[in-house]
Amino acid sequence: EDLSIALGSSITSLDPHFANNSPNKAVARHFFEALIAFDPDTNLVPALATSWKRISDTEWEFKLRPDVKFSDGSTLTADDVVVSFERAPAVPNSPSSLGLFTRSIAQVKAVDPSTVVIETKYPDPLLPHMVPEILIIPAELKDAETGDYNSGKSMVGTGPFVFQAYTPGDRLIMKRNENYWGDKPDWDKVTLRFITNEATRVAALLSGDADLIENVSPNLMDRVKGGNFSIVQSPPALPVYIGLDVGRDETPFVKAKSPDAGANTNPLRDKRVRQALSYGIDREAISEKLMQGTTAPAGQMLNSSLFGASPNVTAPKYDPEKAKQLLAEAGYKNGLTLTFHGPNDRLTNDSRVVQAIAQMWNRIGIEAKAEVMPWSVYFPQTGKREFSLYLISSGAISEMGTALNSVVVTHDPKNRRGVNNRGRYSNPEIDELVNTSFQTLDDDKRRAMLEKASELAFEEMPVIPLYFYSFSIASKKNIVYKPRMDQFTLAQGAKLTK
Amino acid sequence: MNSQPLARLVQAFLVMLAMTVIVFIGIHLIGNPVDILISPEADQMERDRMMSTFGMDKPLWTQYGIFLMNALQGDLGTSFVYNLPAIDVVLSRLPATLELALVALLLAVVIGIPLGLYCGLRPDSPVSRFIMAFSILGFSLPGFWMGLILIMVFAVELGWLPSTGRGDTVEFLGVQWSFLTWNGLSHMLLPAINLAMFKLSMVLRLTRAGVTETLSTDYIKFARARGLSPQRIVGVHVLKNIMIPLVTIIGMEFGSTVAFAIVTETVFAWPGIGKLIIDSINVLDRPVIVAYLMIVVSLFVLLNFLVDLTYYALDPRARRGGRA
Amino acid sequence: MQTESFIAGEATRGIQPEPIIEARSLSLYYPMPKRAPSVRAVHEVDLEIQQGEVLGLVGESGCGKSSLARIMAGVRQASSGEIRYRGRPLAGLTGKEKIQAKLQIQMVFQDPFASLNPRMNVGEIIAEAPRLFGLIKTDESAFISEQMERVGLDPAYRLRYPHQFSGGQRQRIGIARALAVNPSVLVCDEPVSALDVSIQAQILNLFMDLREQLGLTYLFISHDLSVVRHLADRVAIMYLGRIVEQAPAREIFERPNHPYTQALLAEMPRIVTRQRTFSPVEGELPSPSNPPKGCHFHPRCPKAMPICKEVMPKLEDIDTGHLSACHLNEKTG
Amino acid sequence: MKMRNDTDAGNGAAAVAVVKGESPWRQSMQEFCESKTGVAGLIVFVIMVLAAIFASWIAPQDPYDLNQLDILNGNMPPGTVAAGSYTYLLGTDPQGRDIFSGILYGLRISLSVGVGSALFACVIGSLLGLIAAYAGPKVEAAIMRIVDLQLSFPSILVALMILAVLGKGIMNVVIALVLVEWAYYARVARASAMVERSRDYIAAVECLSIPRWRVIVRHLLPNCLPPLIVIATMQISRAIALEATLSFLGLGVPVTEPSLGLLIANGYTQMISGQYWICLYPGLALVAIIVAINLVGDQLRDILNPRNRK
């Protein structure tokens, strides 16, 4: 059986260590594996390592699976692992290096051919979450260049598929790895096609060009449902939120209309304004009317099923009256004028969401304008704090600590804190909680701290969480697919119904 | 005639130079590619490292100077995104676009010229009125909209043709081509029609205008006065004369066909340079943008040269005129 | 030839010490693209026209008549040489003076269809320049009427556009436009050759009447010898950018000196009532971009001598006021 | 006058009864009216222009006022009666925007972008073209090299890059389109000015020492106008289509003030899922206006082409 999958974005390289971007990582997982892996629900499961354990505060031991063969016939050894961990953060010219995942690692040691010990610089509870990001390549190929991967020369891995052909921007063809150690895929040959246009992707499914497509746009859902196809959705995971320029006294795009004396010159600095904005958003309507139910309203940075998310924080209910009241309390009873910015080519229905929210704010006495632009123009400007309110998402994250550390913790890029805290919100209490959690190895304590931090944070609304987006995957009726939380679309996950 | 190609080359060179300057300034104004490419979780060190890897830490003019030095040695830089020589990235996508544009142009010519001839010879028949009305549509319909309709009708509703992507390819002269296989051709049909529509209407109209004009000339009347058959008059006398403006226009339009392939490639997920350039603009992959423009301009120069050659072959006045 | 009174009268009246307009070794080269040899349209031509005189210029197509006419009328710059108006080089003048001098020399063109701006009506065409230079002293519409009547056009048509007129009428408009700035010299570049036979006579008569009324001086160009013979006091014959012969009209028609002039005269169109056998000059007109060495006419000349192939003959006086450029004259003279 | 009796030109050609001048422009107008399709195109064009101008009076909704939109009214099929007072004649888009109103307002934007850019480009391009034709060889070479440079860039790319630099906004789209298009006008203007300036009527006014600028403005320009008008009409429709394409590619006018092109681009995914009206009606409006302009342009070309007239 052959399988043809239409992917929503194309990859920049086949080199598994080249860049930290989702499409690349997803595709690489057909050919390469890590020591341990996330299952579709983000649980850690054995992969090339059969078991792992912490042997000291800073040392983790991994036992390698015996008799795993690379596709060139050689056997996996601990040396391969060492080389892979060395190469991953050091690929030259990488635009977004995997070094992110190895920063706490001091050393990777091959104790014996089937045992690897990873030593961290400081106690790192998150190490097992990092290890799955580093895919293992054969030690001989440590100097392979990007070109060698694209041509297939260096596409030597242990994964369920072996490389056949690659046309950049178009397709990648692979065959089943007959020597695969685990469950062999149902497919003899798989073609991954890169079709970035969502309508075209659906057309490919409808016309039979593709058997399975990822990321079906909500707008097209009806059509797919109407046909002879099955559609499945990943758990809502990708958080989408509104960034707020709260860190300074003047902000370019929010002005108060005759504010009361003593009101903040930057209305966003007032917690009540931020809450009002949040109450003014009808998250349910967005989910139903614009997203066809593919989103879940969000009240914090992570879906409550994930580690560290607080069960006590729920998405604020739409309440225009309360919003107006809060605005008045804050000293802006005549309302505000503001411009809400967003991208138009990045997130699903991004420009529609921006407009819809602006509409809703108009109903609570705010004169809101909406403006969208291409990501390439938009994104750098968000970093330069050129907007006051802007729609943004922070990739798929599996754990609350990382999420808060990136978005809410005080901006301190030197120490990798608050890297994406573009609004420059600062709250020492949250900083403290998040920081300690990173040094706490006990998961229960850690979870409690993070839940506390999240509750604190989203009472304050440093950013306005909107919704969690879930990817939809559509396929022919005879294929079953379980979507993954990390939103990788993997051919090995597709099964043929008997 | 001798100085002509040389002048062209110099001109093309200047165009390229001007273009690179524009691209450098333009991208500098839009933003820093590092900001887009870098992982959101990256820290300052990582950012600094990338800035220096891409050479973005130097002043713009220094960057441009370095680019020029390398370009003179044939190195247009390494793609920020693909980590491959930019020129390779572009060249690897070029055949797909070229063959699409060629097939589109071929369709335009093969369909457009006979229809145009017919309309020119029988200007008052209902059929040619219909054809002319149709050509206005071909002129007017925005490409992306027509592409969608084509997909809807032929791929989705009727299921006759595949909707997207490039079909099977066969290697020929070291390059992968898809027009050599049936599957490849069937994939190419819809995008090619989409891309051809505008050119087809143009060729049709040009042909008709040319025929109308040629038919009214004295030499056609003289040919009739000599008792030549209508077949010979149309097939040789008229056709040879209208070929001259047609070849010029078609040659020049090939460039814009390549450019407009951007839209068609987006709609039909055709893996050509059009899609590449859009993607590259989106992530500000400057080396690829520069390489793309260089290659496109070279293509233009080459095409103009070819058009000139055909021109010399077709038009005796040009041929000897230069020498006299 | 019965009536020479007209010419005689003019001649005695016209001769003055200083010519009204003169050309001094004028040349005009058209540069050709692609390094082809440039076209020598006019080659070191000397010409003078006395006040009130009609100088006829005759030559075949492409010999440079129009080019010379345009230089004389100031439409084109000569490559070298100079034009003098009443003894003063035009190039030396500036400002108002220059405009005044330039307005004194006006031109009438061959093609009555191309020489009128199709998007202006007759009144605008005629009055544009006089209005600009403040030459209209009275009411503008009276001025236009006067100008139109002078050339035999009904002033009622002043609002019409050129396309509503016949060829002959257009030529009249062109003449009216030129005359509206009160010129003293009129350069006429084949003004009747595009007109119908029956209209030619009307326009030629108009020229003669105007000359009488306004005392105009003409440089009158034509390829038609019989027209020139009728109108001109003096005739210059041009061949391939050079003047090969120049003499009073009677002289040239009675005693043509240059073999080319003789050939032209032999072929001069005239109505005969008996079939004629033609005995034309053989050979084609050479290209002005690549003229033959020596005397340009030698390849076609029935009397060519070896020296003609080598040396370009000079235009020399062979009789009072009769200039000719032919080696035959040297031998005899 | 003596000559009047025998030469008065009146009698022969007086057959053409009008004494009053019939200007070439007016004559062209009359010829234009002889083509049914041309007139039909003109009528459609005029109707659409009027509809665009009076959009705010005709349209039941101001589709650009976010206050009047509600996503709860999104994706309504044509004919739905809204909670308010009016009927959504042509349905709504996902934003709850009345498509009919959207088309009227979008028409306004599309037309002003098309006409505006064509006009600006025409003025700038023709002026440069005329200057190139009439000024010395150095100026000419300089201008024409820039034109070549401009024309050797694919137009859509230029527009893309300019918009990427300038950002969105109607004015920026117009600027981009002007920068893309001026070169066409320059080339055409120069070509026809080269032809015109070699005609004798130019020599005649030069002979009359008429100042250069006046020669260019009063004599050259009006006579170079016909081909310019023809390409201007064609370029209007090209500009409208190009703007639509840019909007489709994500650059173009602001989303909250959609042009026809943006309406189509916004609605085209819905087309596949059966909500055809979002994309279809704006599409039809776009096609109608472009076809109308092209019909007018065709007819203009036929009657203004010097070859087709005596």
Next chain:
Amino acid sequence: MTDVSKHALNAQIPEQPPCTLDVRDLRTHYKTRAGVLKAVDGVSFKVRPGRILGLVGESGSGKSATGFSIMGLVDPPGAVVGGSVIFEGEDISAWPESRMRKLRGDRIAMIFQDPMMTLNPVLSIGTQMIETLLAHRKMSKEEAIERSVDALAQVGIPAARERLSAYPHEFSGGMRQRVAIAIALLHSPSLIIADEPTTALDVTIQAQILSEVQKLVRAKNMGVIWISHDLSVVSALADDIAVMYAGRIVEQGPVSRVLSYPAHPYTRGLISSVASNNPPGQRLKQIRGAPAQLMNLPRGCAFAPRCDYADAQCEEAPPGITHLDKQHQFRCFHPLR
């Protein structure tokens, strides 16, 4: 045309050698927007072998239209609407296009006015000559080449064989016109229609062509219609002359008769307005007014508005044909004596 005059024309036939071409009451109209334009309005004449008929008239008087009507080459919106064209005894005016095609270029040949425009610029001279030959005769390419070389040599083109591969633009105007004549002569036609073939040429070159034509016509005994607006050319070349005005032949007859004793005021006006017929320096005798506009002709004689002798009768109805003698005829109520 009246019955009497038709009868009179027919009556002449037995006395003369058979004519190559006999045009009777030919009418060609153009249907234009502004109305019907009668470009040829009842034209009758004969052409006999070995004789040249000069057809003169002002621009737009219908000379070319007459020529094209004979050839069957009137393009829409024009059409031959009446009369007969009897060529070598057969009425060809009703022949279908396919049959006419066989005739054209073979038995009847035509030469056009503008030598720059009559040859296809993108085909070599040889190609255009050979295709003309092959269109009418079965022959090998070599034979065709030989034949073409002969024809070129005949009209005085040196190095004819090499010149076959040349293109029109490599020839001067006079040579191109000679090539056109050579093409017309390829099949030794019995009738040549020459439509102002020397108008665009210089005097010296015109004389060359005229002498060439004179020789060939005499040698091959062809009938020729020589269209021109130039009375002097026709007077020197033709045997007979027909003067056209506004779509009608107003006077025709032998050249010597018509030019010496013109009967029609228009003919006389033409003759006397030629500069060489007037004493230098004096006002020319001119015909007043402008040429008639075919679009709206007066009811009566088209020339009446310009005629010094016109009276009420002239404005009533057009004059019929009057025969001065067997060969000389005119249309005028007030012939000059």
